[in-house]
Amino acid sequence: MSITYLEAIREAQAKLLRDDKRVFIYGQDVGGTFGGAFKATKGLAKEFPGRVLNTPISEDAMVGTAIGAALEGMRPIVEMQFADFSSIALNQILNNAGTHYWRTNIPVPITVRLPSGGTKGSGPFHSQSMESLYAHYPGLIVMTPATVEDAYTMLIDAVAIDDPVVYCEHKYLYYHLKADNLPNDGMPVGKARIARSGRDLTIVSYSAMLHESLSAAEEIAKEGFEIEVVDLRTVKPLDTATVLASVARTGRLLAVGESFPWGGVTAEVIARVSTDGFHLLDAAPARVNAKDTPIPYHPNLWSTHRPSSKVIAAKARQLLRE
Amino acid sequence: MPQVPIIMPQLGESIAEATIVSINVKLGEKVAADQEIIEVETNKAVMGVTTPCAGEIAKIDAQVKETYPIGTVLGYIEASEKDAARFAKQAPPPPQREMAEEIPGRSEEKSGNGAHFQIDKSAVRTFRVSTQGAVPGGGLPVPAAAKGAGFLSPRVRARMAELQLTNADLAGIAGTGSGNRVTIKDLENYLRQMESATASDASAIRAGVADAMRRSWSRPLATIGSSVNLDPVLTDRKQRDPKPGPALYALRALALALVENPAASAKLIGARVLQSNTIDIGLAIEAQDGIIVPIIRNADKTSLADLTTKYEELVSLGRARRISPEMQSGGIAAVSNFGTFGVEWGTPIPLPDQTMILGLGVGKKTPRWDESKSEFVPATEAQITLSFDHRSLDGGGAGRLLKRVIELLENPAKL
Numbered sequence: 001m002s003i004t005y006l007e008a009i010r011e012a013q014a015k016l017l018r019d020d021k022r023v024f025i026y027g028q029d030v031g032g033t034f035g036g037a038f039k040a041t042k043g044l045a046k047e048f049p050g051r052v053l054n055t056p057i058s059e060d061a062m063v064g065t066a067i068g069a070a071l072e073g074m075r076p077i078v079e080m081q082f083a084d085f086s087s088i089a090l091n092q093i094l095n096n097a098g099t100h101y102w103r104t105n106i107p108v109p110i111t112v113r114l115p116s117g118g119t120k121g122s123g124p125f126h127s128q129s130m131e132s133l134y135a136h137y138p139g140l141i142v143m144t145p146a147t148v149e150d151a152y153t154m155l156i157d158a159v160a161i162d163d164p165v166v167y168c169e170h171k172y173l174y175y176h177l178k179a180d181n182l183p184n185d186g187m188p189v190g191k192a193r194i195a196r197s198g199r200d201l202t203i204v205s206y207s208a209m210l211h212e213s214l215s216a217a218e219e220i221a222k223e224g225f226e227i228e229v230v231d232l233r234t235v236k237p238l239d240t241a242t243v244l245a246s247v248a249r250t251g252r253l254l255a256v257g258e259s260f261p262w263g264g265v266t267a268e269v270i271a272r273v274s275t276d277g278f279h280l281l282d283a284a285p286a287r288v289n290a291k292d293t294p295i296p297y298h299p300n301l302w303s304t305h306r307p308s309s310k311v312i313a314a315k316a317r318q319l320l321r322e
Numbered sequence: 323m324p325q326v327p328i329i330m331p332q333l334g335e336s337i338a339e340a341t342i343v344s345i346n347v348k349l350g351e352k353v354a355a356d357q358e359i360i361e362v363e364t365n366k367a368v369m370g371v372t373t374p375c376a377g378e379i380a381k382i383d384a385q386v387k388e389t390y391p392i393g394t395v396l397g398y399i400e401a402s403e404k405d406a407a408r409f410a411k412q413a414p415p416p417p418q419r420e421m422a423e424e425i426p427g428r429s430e431e432k433s434g435n436g437a438h439f440q441i442d443k444s445a446v447r448t449f450r451v452s453t454q455g456a457v458p459g460g461g462l463p464v465p466a467a468a469k470g471a472g473f474l475s476p477r478v479r480a481r482m483a484e485l486q487l488t489n490a491d492l493a494g495i496a497g498t499g500s501g502n503r504v505t506i507k508d509l510e511n512y513l514r515q516m517e518s519a520t521a522s523d524a525s526a527i528r529a530g531v532a533d534a535m536r537r538s539w540s541r542p543l544a545t546i547g548s549s550v551n552l553d554p555v556l557t558d559r560k561q562r563d564p565k566p567g568p569a570l571y572a573l574r575a576l577a578l579a580l581v582e583n584p585a586a587s588a589k590l591i592g593a594r595v596l597q598s599n600t601i602d603i604g605l606a607i608e609a610q611d612g613i614i615v616p617i618i619r620n621a622d623k624t625s626l627a628d629l630t631t632k633y634e635e636l637v638s639l640g641r642a643r644r645i646s647p648e649m650q651s652g653g654i655a656a657v658s659n660f661g662t663f664g665v666e667w668g669t670p671i672p673l674p675d676q677t678m679i680l681g682l683g684v685g686k687k688t689p690r691w692d693e694s695k696s697e698f699v700p701a702t703e704a705q706i707t708l709s710f711d712h713r714s715l716d717g718g719g720a721g722r723l724l725k726r727v728i729e730l731l732e733n734p735a736k737l
Contacts, residue, residue, distance in 0.1 A: 251475075251505075251506050251507075279476045279477060279479070279480035280476075280477055280480075281475060281476050281477055282475045282476075282477040282478065282505055282507075283499075321499075321500060322499060
């Protein structure tokens with residue numbers, strides 16, 4: 001049996017709908033026979049009538065309604081059609097959902113699914129990676145699963161968590177990533193995973209960039225260097241301990257992310273390692289991000305805009321020789 | 323008539339400024355091209371500033387005894403149109419610069435994105451930056467990210483601190499990092515050899531000497547040497563009881579020479595010269611596992627007989643390991659008699675808190691030219707060397723001191 005990243009998400013949602021009466025799915029075109037823009041909810045409306053609901057094209061209203069439902073004891077999963085559109089619901093997510101528990105002692109257990117990242121030709125409003133933006137705000141948990149297994153278990157964990165979770169699923173991985181079967185349970189939320197053991201350099205990455213990083217590591221292994229690759233899994237909370245332990249082994253750090261370069265996850269990783277693990281560093285830490293421009297439409301431009309295994313390998317080589 | 327500026331020229335590598343010594347022209351005076359009109363002094367020499375072209379002195383902005391950076395306009399010459407046109411290109415850059423149009427941080431990735439939006443120039447505020455005055459204090463600017471062979475990463479430094487290593491311990495490592503710096507891997511590989519070789523703890527004295535010599539070596543040290551006829555000393559010695567060794571004669575000679583020339587042993591700390599009030603000189607003694615240098619206080623006021631008694635005391639104390647750190651501190655110079663090992667000459671290293679050390683080699687029967695007899699005669703000669711901190715003492719000063727020491731040694735009645 002072979003299951004894709006997208007199917008894992010669908011299976012997780014099916015399991016959630018089945019096991020927990022409080023769960024419902026709320027998004028644009030998720031219901032009926034359409035099953036969502038990426039088919040993440042295909043067949044679910046039929047299997048769970050009244051639990052997979054279509055919304056108007058208003059992200060603000062979608063999240064606002066979900067927050068209300070959550071306050072009334074439900075566990076909504078909001079599907080944004082593209083992560084990029086979630087900016088319309090920013091006030092709801094950051095201010096209403098994020099601060100509610102702090103202000104009223106009542107948690108808001110919503111899960112907002114963001115199809116993130118680019119694919120060829122999707123352009124500036126269908127390709128964004130917004131984890132850095134959401135991670136910046138207190139009160140939110142931001143998940144960035146990179147594997148089929150994590151996509152499954154972490155979505156189930158997300159709904160179980162009482163706090164608002166921004167679940168960044170990567171569109172590029174939807175159909176490209178496959179696994180043999182789904183696990184019963186996964187690593188705890190907030191713990192990073194050592195995706196590849198190494199000793200000469202640590203690459204810290206997440207989501208689709210994990211696979212580009214692993215590819216770069218394989219390339220460089222031929223040159224006699226072993227790169228350790230860390231999969232953050234959740235960017236908020238960020239597993240600093242695992243990252244520091246890895247840098248303690250290797251002495252060199254390269255943070256890789258698909259979001260824009262100013263601030264963000266890679267900057268946060270480097271800031272933490274520089275502050276708490278300065279004496280572990282044998283060379284200045286480095287990072288690779290997308291370019292500081294809006295995401296291009298043209299496939300040729302797009303492929304140079306986001307980090308590729310080639311770019312990551314080049315940076316790693318430079319860092320190894322410092 | 324157009325004016326051509328007289329500019330403070332580049333007077334030498336790493337010279338950043340010069341002081342006006344004299345201005346040898348007046349306003350209105352007619353000058354030729356390449357005529358020396360101003361004398362300036364740098365930290366290396368006195369040099370001349372010459373006219374860029376022929377003409378008439380129109381303006382002198384410089385003042386005697388004032389210091390100006392390289393590139394400063396010192397005055398103006400009224401010159402012909404032709405000359406002025408030639409030098410217009412060589413005029414100093416305009417003193418004000420507009421703010422860069424490129425927004426910093428745009429080209430974040432090294433591979434370059436080449437995309438930045440158009441700026442409405444009228445909306446950009448300009449900031450005036452003065453380029454006059456160049457780099458005060460001199461020296462070439464070093465890029466902030468420059469790392470070279472000497473760069474020690476935080477990790478390497480942490481490991482060194484852990485093992486109490488110093489830069490001197492890293493000398494044996496050929497670094498493989500950028501600019502041949504020592505990486506953590508290089509260090510760990512190097513330390514691995516400690517596992518295979520037989521290792522034992524260094525004694526306290528060994529570690530102490532290692533630290534002292536490492537610190538002393540961080541200064542620019544130089545050595546001068548000459549030969550001394552030891553026969554007068556050997557003759558004088560026969561008449562004495564107890565008998566002082568040649569090292570004590572040398573110590574006494576050095577003490578008296580320093581009384582005459584106290585500046586020779588002055589210590590330089592930063593830009594201040596520190597003079598000691600007393601002539602305290604150390605004498606190197608070999609203890610069990612290292613050299614210790616007890617200091618003989620007021621050596622100029624201690625007779626040779628008393629020096630001998632003092633020395634005997636110190637030797638027995640040294641054997642009993644009773645020479646305290648206080649007895650070894652202070653002092654302005656030291657004497658090392660490696661001649662006792664048969665060594666002819668050496669370049670000893672001064673103690674880290676002293677500026678000089680006198681080294682005495684073994685006496686050997688050597689032919690010496692006797693001018694009065696016009697022939698070579700046998701004499702007991704030894705090589706005597708003076709190693710010194712070249713920051714505070716030069717060859718001339720050291721040479722004169724050594725010459726005086728030799729004079730006194732060859733006339734032991736004066737000691």
